[in-house]
Amino acid sequence: MTxxxxxxxxxxxxxxxxHLQDLRAAxxxxxxxxxxxxxxxxxxxxxxxxxxxxxxxxAYRGLPTGEIILEIxxxxxxxxxxxxxxxxxxxCATLKPRALDDIRPGGLGLHLIRAVMDExxxxxxxxxxxxxxxxxxxxx
Amino acid sequence: xxxxxxxxxxxxxxxxxxxxxxAAANLFTAKGRSYGCxxxxxxxxxxxxxxxxxxKRKRPPLVGGLRGCAANPPYIRWETDLxxxxxxxxxxxxxxxxxxxxxxxxxxxxxxxLRCLTEKHGVLVDLxxxxxxxxxxIACLVEGYQxxxxxxxxxxxxxxxxxxxxxxxxxxxDQVFPVHDSLAAALQNGx
Numbered sequence: 382m383t384x385x386x387x388x389x390x391x392x393x394x395x396x397x398x399x400h401l402q403d404l405r406a407a408x409x410x411x412x413x414x415x416x417x418x419x420x421x422x423x424x425x426x427x428x429x430x431x432x433x434x435x436x437x438x439x440a441y442r443g444l445p446t447g448e449i450i451l452e453i454x455x456x457x458x459x460x461x462x463x464x465x466x467x468x469x470x471x472x473c474a475t476l477k478p479r480a481l482d483d484i485r486p487g488g489l490g491l492h493l494i495r496a497v498m499d500e501x502x503x504x505x506x507x508x509x510x511x512x513x514x515x516x517x518x519x520x521x
Numbered sequence: 522x523x524x525x526x527x528x529x530x531x532x533x534x535x536x537x538x539x540x541x542x543x544a545a546a547n548l549f550t551a552k553g554r555s556y557g558c559x560x561x562x563x564x565x566x567x568x569x570x571x572x573x574x575x576x577k578r579k580r581p582p583l584v585g586g587l588r589g590c591a592a593n594p595p596y597i598r599w600e601t602d603l604x605x606x607x608x609x610x611x612x613x614x615x616x617x618x619x620x621x622x623x624x625x626x627x628x629x630x631x632x633x634x635l636r637c638l639t640e641k642h643g644v645l646v647d648l649x650x651x652x653x654x655x656x657x658x659i660a661c662l663v664e665g666y667q668x669x670x671x672x673x674x675x676x677x678x679x680x681x682x683x684x685x686x687x688x689x690x691x692x693x694x695d696q697v698f699p700v701h702d703s704l705a706a707a708l709q710n711g712x
Contacts, residue, residue, distance in 0.1 A: 398625035405621075405653065423653075423684055424691075430655050434624050482693075485667070486660035489692050493656055496691050 386454040386461065389414060396437045396447035396466070404433050404451055408462070411453040415460055415520065425518060428497035429462050431490040432514055440468035440512060459499075459519045468511040473503050603629045604650075607637065613675065614642035615704060619650035622658035631661040638668050643675030645707050648685045659692060666698060679707050 389411045394400040408429045412422040433449055441447035447468060454461040478495065479488035494501055500517040507513070603626045604619035614637035622630055637644050644665060648654070662678070669676035677699035681689065689695040701707035 398623070401623055401625065402621060405623075420687065423687065426653075427655060427688060427691075430623070434655065434657065437624065484663060484694075484697055486664040489656040489659060493688070493691055 384456045384458070386456050388452060389455050390451065390453040392451040394449055394451075395445065396433075396441045396449050397445050398434075398437060401430055401433060401437075404449075405430055407451060407453065411455070412460065415455055417460075417520065421518075421520075424497045425460070425462075428494045428516060429464070431493050432462075432464050432516065435490050436464060436466045436468065436512075436514075440466050440471060444468075458521075459517050462498075462516045462518075463504075464512075464514045464516075465506065465510050466512050467509070470506075471503065471512050602626075605630070605633060607633065609642065610704075610708065612641075612643055613645055613708070614640075615645045615647055615679075617647040617650060621653040622651055622661075623653065623655050624657045627657040627661050630658065631664065634661065634665040635668060638665065638672060638674060638676075641672070641674065644669060645675070645677050645679050645701075645704065647679050647704065648682055649680030651682050651685050654685045654688055656688075656692075659688060659694065662698065663694070677701055677707055679704050 390407050392404065392407045394403055405426050408426045409422055412425050417425065429451070433451070436449055437443070437447070447466065450463075450465040452461075452463040452465070454463065476491060478490075478492035479485070494516065497518070498516040499519045500515070502515050504513045504515050606617040608615045608617070616630075616633055616637060618630055620626070634644055634646065646662060646665070651658075666676045679701045680703060681700055686695065689698070689700075699707075699710075701710060
């Protein structure tokens with residue numbers, strides 16, 4: 382059975398660090414609208430922010446003209462966050478978080494995303510899109 | 522204006538640049554434009570000495586295709602809207618950061634912390650005013666911690682806000698950083 386997803390938010394922004402606060406505001410609004418408590422709201426905000434940061438830093442490699450689209454979808458059981466970019470396709474096999482006992486700067490973003498989200502997958506992107514990352518959080 | 526918690530050296534250094542009165546005002550306004558900060562970070566924020574007055578260096582154009590790690594984003598910023606305050610307590614620099622410490626503001630926070638360590642001050646980072654911190658902000662704290670350890674200087678966190686603590690827990694770094702409830706507790710513990 383296919384569950385109907387309702388689109389809560391769509392946000393398109395330049396892949397630059399100064400726009401991350403807009404992304405966080407959109408995620409917070411959607412999570413609160415869905416009835417998430419403050420702790421979960423902040424965790425979801427963190428995870429989506431980390432994913433967008435990865436796009437800015439690694440997919441676009443700091444190229445300031447890149448663009449990112451955030452879609453937040455909702456159904457009875459889950460909140461779904463999709464991030465679309467127009468960078469070169471990412472090789473998923475190379476994406477590995479560092480071990481937490483290896484204390485050094487960086488490499489924590491993927492760990493944070495996986496710690497917060499229930500499902501993290503790269504979907505086949507639509508034509509013209511470089512990558513489509515889908516993160517799902519099941520919510521009772 | 523009370524100038525509590527500053528060594529006379531710190532005031533003198535800033536005073537030389539601004540005049541003592543303005544220095545005091547700037548130190549405690551700390552609504553972090555680059556010239557409203559502690560002397561330790563004046564040069565690192567691109568301020569140039571020009572005929573007896575400090576002026577801001579022109580912000581260079583964005584340079585594309587450069588480095589891309591969390592602690593070193595691919596742009597250079599010479600001024601900041603990051604709200605912060607540095608207060609020297611003997612051999613310790615208390616760095617109070619405020620607001621969101623994200624990819625945009627982390628380079629400034631990193632520069633401030635590393636500058637204090639370069640000046641051979643131990644560093645206590647006050648996170649009580651931090652509303653949000655991401656992995657780039659955490660990376661900057663880890664870098665400060667490691668740099669301090671190498672130089673056998675003190676490094677710790679004080680007044681960690683709930684949001685920041687949640688991120689530290691998720692990364693298990695709450696077990697790595699010395700964390701203190703308050704500045705008084707940190708100074709009392711001494712380690």
